[in-house]
Amino acid sequence: MNVPDDPADACESCVTCGDVAVPVRIARLLPDGLALADTGDGIEEISVALVAARPGDTVLVHAKEAIAVVTR
Structure with a gap:
């Protein structure tokens, strides 16, 4: 498993499916x-x-599931 040394280098996508x-x-x-x-x-x-x-x-929606409320 390739884990970046700096968290800022981490990808902004899901680690399991890439979405x-x-x-x-x-x-x-x-x-x-x-x-x-x-x-x-x-x-x-x-x-x-x-x-x-x-x-x-x-x-915020991932895989048709709302995972967080961003604004009201």
Whole structure:
């Protein structure tokens, strides 16, 4: 395993799949911990089960899972 000596040299992507988390805006909450999110290129269904998101919030999404609320 190749680990950089300086944390600043670490990649900003997921170590398991190489994807990055992207910011999206929550358009509408759905049942069962799901939401419709505006990606800027369209609307996608994502999971918000791990965060306390509200419509209008910007969240970071990785693999269709919101992992952090960035702005309210």
